[in-house]
Amino acid sequence: MNVHTLTVALPGGSVEMPYLDAVGDRPGPHLTVIAGIHGTEYTSIAAAREFAAGLDPVRMAGQITVVPVVNVTAFWARSPFVVPEDGRNLNRSFPGDPHGSVAEILADAVTTTFIKGSDYLLDLHAGDLPEALEPFALYDESPVEAQARELALAYGLGHVVRQSRGERTVGGSTSAIAADLGIPAITAESGQNGILDRPSVERHLRGLDNVCRWLGIFDGPPPEPSAPVEHEGWLWLRTDCAGWWEPAVAVGTDVAAGDLLGTVSDLLGDRVQEIRAPDAGVPLFITSSPAVGEDGLLMGLALTADH
Numbered sequence: 001m002n003v004h005t006l007t008v009a010l011p012g013g014s015v016e017m018p019y020l021d022a023v024g025d026r027p028g029p030h031l032t033v034i035a036g037i038h039g040t041e042y043t044s045i046a047a048a049r050e051f052a053a054g055l056d057p058v059r060m061a062g063q064i065t066v067v068p069v070v071n072v073t074a075f076w077a078r079s080p081f082v083v084p085e086d087g088r089n090l091n092r093s094f095p096g097d098p099h100g101s102v103a104e105i106l107a108d109a110v111t112t113t114f115i116k117g118s119d120y121l122l123d124l125h126a127g128d129l130p131e132a133l134e135p136f137a138l139y140d141e142s143p144v145e146a147q148a149r150e151l152a153l154a155y156g157l158g159h160v161v162r163q164s165r166g167e168r169t170v171g172g173s174t175s176a177i178a179a180d181l182g183i184p185a186i187t188a189e190s191g192q193n194g195i196l197d198r199p200s201v202e203r204h205l206r207g208l209d210n211v212c213r214w215l216g217i218f219d220g221p222p223p224e225p226s227a228p229v230e231h232e233g234w235l236w237l238r239t240d241c242a243g244w245w246e247p248a249v250a251v252g253t254d255v256a257a258g259d260l261l262g263t264v265s266d267l268l269g270d271r272v273q274e275i276r277a278p279d280a281g282v283p284l285f286i287t288s289s290p291a292v293g294e295d296g297l298l299m300g301l302a303l304t305a306d307h
């Protein structure tokens with residue numbers, strides 16, 4: 001097992017990103033696992049650390065690279081969503097730009113060093129500090145999407161979302177750029193609200209083990225086939241005005257078109273906006289903090305597949 005550090009030069013300094021490389025005794029695919037693109041999604045970071053610590057090259061085929069904390073400064077600053085230096089979401093900054101802002105420089109370093117050259121990519125996430133979340137995996141439309149979907153099914157979470165190219169709610173993400181490079185990839189989400197809870201970590205660890213057995217990197221029977229709810233795209237609902245957000249539904253529940261999803265009121269309690277479901281679907285993440293700004297993100301509503 002080889003321990004490395006990627007040093008990324010930034011304006012006014014540099015950042016050090018530790019990672020681990022395990023090369024098996026037998027030939028096989030190269031799987032890259034990254035976490036901590038968002039620095040406060042602790043269940044995913046914990047799972048990547050434990051997974052890396054448990055690797056045994058003698059008992060594996062191929063190669064596994066694990067980067068437990070990509071957004072290093074956000075991790076130390078306990079900063080949700082963004083890279084503290086420039087306030088930009090790293091997962092909207094791929095493939096990156098070596099001459100751009102800090103987020104773009106980091107994205108470029110990750111694309112160049114870790115994503116290119118991988119045969120498969122798993123990007124581990126959770127609901128961020130103010131986000132409740134139902135476990136799900138996401139993949140993007142691409143020529144390799146059938147394999148990406150298989151990765152999502154092997155990971156074994158309850159919901160899977162496919163994002164078509166034309167309707168990419170999330171552009172500039174790791175899985176989107178990997179798809180563009182022809183590398184099957186998924187974003188896997190388990191955990192919420194910055195809480196380091198054991199069941200969410202173990203859900204990620206089971207997913208990692210399943211994928212490694214599915215790829216033949218680990219010995220053992222292929223994972224039990226999972227039958228998640230598969231969604232075709234999703235809608236990210238936002239508020240018109242700043243206010244006190246109160247969801248009327250929980251993550252993971254089926255909602256019908258027109259159902260009340262929540263309300264926004266002013267600080268004295270007068271209702272200023274009702275949020276209703278534009279279509280049938282399942283909220284997979286919901287902002288759990290009542291404080292939402294103008295145009296603030298409220299929830300991700302995954303659309304029922306026969307939509």
Ligand SMILES: [Zn+2]
Pocket residue numbers: 037038041125126128
């Ligand atoms: Zn995330």
